[in-house]
Amino acid sequence: PRSNGTSSAPQSYVLVTGGAGYIGSHTVVELIENGYKCIVVDNFSNSCYEPIARIQLLTKTEIPFFKVDLTDQAALERVFEQYPIDSVIHFAGLKAVGESTELPLKYYHNNITGTLVLLETMQKFGAKKLVFSSSATVYGDATRFPNMIPIPEECPTGPTNPYGKTKLAIEELLEDLYNSEQTRWKFAILRYFNPIGAHPSGIIGEDPLGIPNNLLPYMSQVAVKRRQKLFVFGNQYNSRDGTPIRDYIHVVDLARGHIASLKYLDKIHSSEGICRVWNLGSGTGSTVMEVYKAFCLACKIDLPYEIVGPRSGDVLNLTAKPDRAIQELKWKTTMNVAESCKDLWNWTTRNPSGYQAKGVVNKFFGAPNDYRCRLVTVGKGSGFETSFTNLGATLVDLTICGKPVVLGLGDESEYVDDSNPYLGATIGRYANRISGGKFNLQGNAYQLALNEKAATVHSSSQSFHRKRFLGPLVQELKNNVYVVKFVLFDAAESFPGDVEVSVNYEIDVKAQTLSVEYEGRLIKDESTVMNLTNHSYFNLNQFQYTDCGGTQFEVLSDRVVEMDTKNRPTGQIVKWWEPSQFIFSSTESQYDTCFVTGSKSSIDTRSNELKDVLIAQHPESNLKLTVSTTEPSFQFYTKGPGVTKSRDERYGFCCEPGRYINAINLPQWESAVVLKKGETYGSRTTYKFD
Ligand code: NAD
Structure with a gap:
C-alpha cells in the first residue's frame, strides 16, 4: 500500500x-x-x-x-x-x-x-x-x-x-x-x-445504529423507505416558518x-x-423545513412528514x-446545505442499508484481533453464496444450495501454508508459466525464482496469493447484485515497476453468476509485465467431494498452444488433437493445456466480447458451469501435484483465462503482457452456474 x-x-x-x-x-x-x-x-x-x-x-x-x-x-x-x-x-x-x-x-x-x-x-x-x-x-x-x-x-x-x-x-x-x-x-x-x-x-x-436521532439521517431512511415518515418536532417557534433553526x-x-x-x-x-x-x-x-425542502430537492421525492409537538430541551x-x-484556524465552511443533501443522497442510494449491505456477512479470517484479514460472504441465505478474503483477493467459498463447488481452506494460516496450491487466489503479477523464469524488458534481464524444474509458475514466491489486498468494498449495486472490490499496491522485488491492481468481483445472486474484472496500472517506472487470473478449483459433484471424475467437459476451442517435450511452449498454435467433448473419468489422463479462445490479444481485453470457452457439467448434481472470458487463452488444468496436503489431485479442475503461456518470451505475443506507463491492463471473466 x-x-x-x-x-x-x-x-x-x-x-x-x-x-x-x-x-x-x-x-x-x-x-x-x-x-x-x-x-x-x-x-x-x-x-x-x-x-x-x-x-x-x-x-x-x-x-x-x-x-x-x-x-x-x-x-x-x-x-x-x-x-x-x-x-x-x-x-x-x-x-x-x-x-x-x-x-x-x-x-x-x-x-x-x-x-x-x-x-x-x-x-x-x-x-x-x-x-x-x-x-x-x-x-x-x-x-x-x-x-x-x-x-x-x-x-x-x-x-x-x-x-x-x-x-x-x-x-x-x-x-x-x-x-x-x-x-x-x-x-x-x-x-x-x-x-x-x-x-x-x-x-x-x-x-447510525437503530433509529436515527438526527434530522438528515432520519430523512434519508424515509427516502429509502426504511422509515415511514419524518416527524417535525414543533412548528410554533419564533422563526421564519415556525420550525427551529x-x-x-x-x-x-x-x-x-x-x-x-x-x-x-x-x-x-x-x-x-x-x-x-x-x-x-x-x-x-437553516430551519428544519428549509432543510427538509433541500433534501426533497436532492432526492427528487416529496417525503411524507408530520408535525408533532416540540421535544423537551429543544x-x-x-x-x-x-x-x-x-x-x-484559517478555516471556514465551503459547502452549503444543498451540497450536503446531494452528498447524503449519493451515499444513501449507493448504500441503502448503510455499511451493512443486505445479505452480506463480515467476519475476520486471520489471528484473533487482527483486522487486516477479512472474510466477506455475499448472498447469505440466498442459495448462491460467495466468500472472499483479502489475502490474495481469494474466492474462499462458493456454495450453491448450501453445497460447495470450489475448494477452500479454513483460515488465513492455511492459505499461507506452502501446501496451498493457490486455491481460489488472484494470480499475479504474472500468472502461468515463464520458461526458465527469465525475461528481458527494455534491455534489462530479469530472473525469477524457479518453482518448477525449468520454469516459474504463477510468479513463485512473489505471487499475489500471499499478499493482503486493501478492502474489500462491498456494495449492493442493485437488488441481488453485489460488487466486492479489492486493491493491491505491489512492489515485488524481482519484477520491474510498482503496480496498482484492482480486483472487482461482481456477484449476481439470482443469475448465479460470478464475474471477475482485473485492472492494473503501473505507478512507478516505465514498464512491467502482467498476466492476471483466478485459480479456483471447481468440483461440480456436490455429493462426492473427493473426486471430480465423471465431470463432462466441452472445450469451445479447437486450438492449443504447442508445447515441446520438456513442456515449454514452442510459440506455435496447433490444432487440438482430442475431441472437444470428453468425460473426465476416473482413469482419464490429466490435463494441463493452454487453449486458444480466438479473442484478440491485447493489454486490455475488456473491449472483446465475453466468449463462452468451457462448459463443465456433472451428471449426478446436474450442475453446469459455463466459463466466459475476454481473454485470448485459458489454461485447463486438472492435475496435481496434490491439490492440498490432505486431498488428492483429482479433487478439482481449473479454468484460468489469461494471456498466452510464456507470452513474455515470445515476440509475437509479448505486447499483451508488457504494461507500459499510462496504459491499463484489463480483462473480464464470468463463471455462470445453471
Ligand atoms: P459516532 O457515534 O458515529 O462516532 C463515535 C465513535 O466512538 C463510534 O464509532 C463509537 O463506536 C466510538 N466509541 C464510543 N465510545 C467509545 C469508547 N469508550 N472507546 C472506543 N470507542 C468508542 O459519532 P459522531 O457523530 O462521529 O461523533 C463523534 C464525536 O463528536 C462524539 O464525541 C460526539 O459527541 C461529537 N459530536 C457529534 C455531533 C453530531 O451531531 N454527530 C455533534 C457534536 C459533537
Missing part, C-alpha cells in the same frame, strides 16, 4: 479515537490527504470495521486499527507502546441526547472515564496534543441571553442534558490539566454545530476543521501550551458565530 504519510509530514502518528464513527471516519480521510499518518481505535459501540476498510481503499493507504475501549487502560497502552503517537483526535464518545437522560451513568462513565484514561495514557507516553470533539450543546439555550445569536465562544455555557454535561465536564478537565502544566499541553476544543452530509465519493457516510455543516468541512486545528497546534512552539475553544459552524442558520436557535475559527 501507499505509505501512510509523506515525507513532509511529521513521522509520528495521530491517534484517532472513535475513528470508525461518522465524523472520525471522514477526518481520517482528510488526515491522510494532508500527509498525516494515523492509527484508529474504536470499540464499535456505534460503528463497525467496514468504514475503515473503505477508507483504506479510498485513500489507498493501510491504516492500523485496534479494537480498544478507551476505558481499558492496558489495551490503550499497548497501542501507545507500538506506535510513536504525538497527537490525538478524540471522537470516541456516546452522543445520543435522549439516551443520556435515561442512562446518565453510561454516558458519564463512557465519555468521562474514557477521556480520563486517554489523558493519563497520553501523559505517560509523552503525547501532548489533543483535539477534542465538543458540541454546541454545551451552550444550552443561548436565546436566554440577549445578543448571543449567532453564538460566540464567549457565550456562557449551560448544557441541559447529561450528554452535554459530559462534554462540558471534559472541557473543564482539559482546562484544569492545561493549567496544571501550561508549557506541556496543547488542547483544541472544537464545538461542533450540526454535521450533515457524506463524503462526495459515496463510499463513507453516516450509518440550526447551523448545518458538511461533515467534510467539519473534518477539515480538525486538520486546521491540528496544524494550529503543530505550529505552537514545543515549550508553550494552549487550551482554546473554537466553534465549528457555518454561521448560517431550543429555537443554535447558529454559530464562527469568526474565531475563520481568523485563527
Whole structure:
C-alpha cells in the first residue's frame, strides 16, 4: 500500500479515537490527504470495521486499527507502546441526547472515564496534543441571553442534558490539566454545530445504529423507505416558518476543521501550551423545513412528514458565530446545505442499508484481533453464496444450495501454508508459466525464482496469493447484485515497476453468476509485465467431494498452444488433437493445456466480447458451469501435484483465462503482457452456474 504519510509530514502518528464513527471516519480521510499518518481505535459501540476498510481503499493507504475501549487502560497502552503517537483526535464518545437522560451513568462513565484514561495514557507516553470533539450543546439555550445569536465562544455555557454535561465536564478537565502544566499541553476544543452530509465519493457516510436521532439521517431512511415518515418536532417557534433553526455543516468541512486545528497546534512552539475553544459552524442558520425542502430537492421525492409537538430541551436557535475559527484556524465552511443533501443522497442510494449491505456477512479470517484479514460472504441465505478474503483477493467459498463447488481452506494460516496450491487466489503479477523464469524488458534481464524444474509458475514466491489486498468494498449495486472490490499496491522485488491492481468481483445472486474484472496500472517506472487470473478449483459433484471424475467437459476451442517435450511452449498454435467433448473419468489422463479462445490479444481485453470457452457439467448434481472470458487463452488444468496436503489431485479442475503461456518470451505475443506507463491492463471473466 501507499505509505501512510509523506515525507513532509511529521513521522509520528495521530491517534484517532472513535475513528470508525461518522465524523472520525471522514477526518481520517482528510488526515491522510494532508500527509498525516494515523492509527484508529474504536470499540464499535456505534460503528463497525467496514468504514475503515473503505477508507483504506479510498485513500489507498493501510491504516492500523485496534479494537480498544478507551476505558481499558492496558489495551490503550499497548497501542501507545507500538506506535510513536504525538497527537490525538478524540471522537470516541456516546452522543445520543435522549439516551443520556435515561442512562446518565453510561454516558458519564463512557465519555468521562474514557477521556480520563486517554489523558493519563497520553501523559505517560509523552503525547501532548489533543483535539477534542465538543458540541454546541454545551451552550444550552443561548436565546436566554440577549445578543448571543449567532453564538460566540464567549457565550456562557449551560448544557441541559447529561450528554452535554459530559462534554462540558471534559472541557473543564482539559482546562484544569492545561493549567496544571501550561508549557506541556496543547488542547483544541472544537464545538461542533450540526454535521450533515457524506463524503462526495459515496463510499463513507453516516450509518447510525437503530433509529436515527438526527434530522438528515432520519430523512434519508424515509427516502429509502426504511422509515415511514419524518416527524417535525414543533412548528410554533419564533422563526421564519415556525420550525427551529440550526447551523448545518458538511461533515467534510467539519473534518477539515480538525486538520486546521491540528496544524494550529503543530505550529505552537514545543515549550508553550494552549487550551482554546473554537466553534465549528457555518454561521448560517437553516430551519428544519428549509432543510427538509433541500433534501426533497436532492432526492427528487416529496417525503411524507408530520408535525408533532416540540421535544423537551429543544431550543429555537443554535447558529454559530464562527469568526474565531475563520481568523485563527484559517478555516471556514465551503459547502452549503444543498451540497450536503446531494452528498447524503449519493451515499444513501449507493448504500441503502448503510455499511451493512443486505445479505452480506463480515467476519475476520486471520489471528484473533487482527483486522487486516477479512472474510466477506455475499448472498447469505440466498442459495448462491460467495466468500472472499483479502489475502490474495481469494474466492474462499462458493456454495450453491448450501453445497460447495470450489475448494477452500479454513483460515488465513492455511492459505499461507506452502501446501496451498493457490486455491481460489488472484494470480499475479504474472500468472502461468515463464520458461526458465527469465525475461528481458527494455534491455534489462530479469530472473525469477524457479518453482518448477525449468520454469516459474504463477510468479513463485512473489505471487499475489500471499499478499493482503486493501478492502474489500462491498456494495449492493442493485437488488441481488453485489460488487466486492479489492486493491493491491505491489512492489515485488524481482519484477520491474510498482503496480496498482484492482480486483472487482461482481456477484449476481439470482443469475448465479460470478464475474471477475482485473485492472492494473503501473505507478512507478516505465514498464512491467502482467498476466492476471483466478485459480479456483471447481468440483461440480456436490455429493462426492473427493473426486471430480465423471465431470463432462466441452472445450469451445479447437486450438492449443504447442508445447515441446520438456513442456515449454514452442510459440506455435496447433490444432487440438482430442475431441472437444470428453468425460473426465476416473482413469482419464490429466490435463494441463493452454487453449486458444480466438479473442484478440491485447493489454486490455475488456473491449472483446465475453466468449463462452468451457462448459463443465456433472451428471449426478446436474450442475453446469459455463466459463466466459475476454481473454485470448485459458489454461485447463486438472492435475496435481496434490491439490492440498490432505486431498488428492483429482479433487478439482481449473479454468484460468489469461494471456498466452510464456507470452513474455515470445515476440509475437509479448505486447499483451508488457504494461507500459499510462496504459491499463484489463480483462473480464464470468463463471455462470445453471
Ligand atoms: P459516532 O457515534 O458515529 O462516532 C463515535 C465513535 O466512538 C463510534 O464509532 C463509537 O463506536 C466510538 N466509541 C464510543 N465510545 C467509545 C469508547 N469508550 N472507546 C472506543 N470507542 C468508542 O459519532 P459522531 O457523530 O462521529 O461523533 C463523534 C464525536 O463528536 C462524539 O464525541 C460526539 O459527541 C461529537 N459530536 C457529534 C455531533 C453530531 O451531531 N454527530 C455533534 C457534536 C459533537
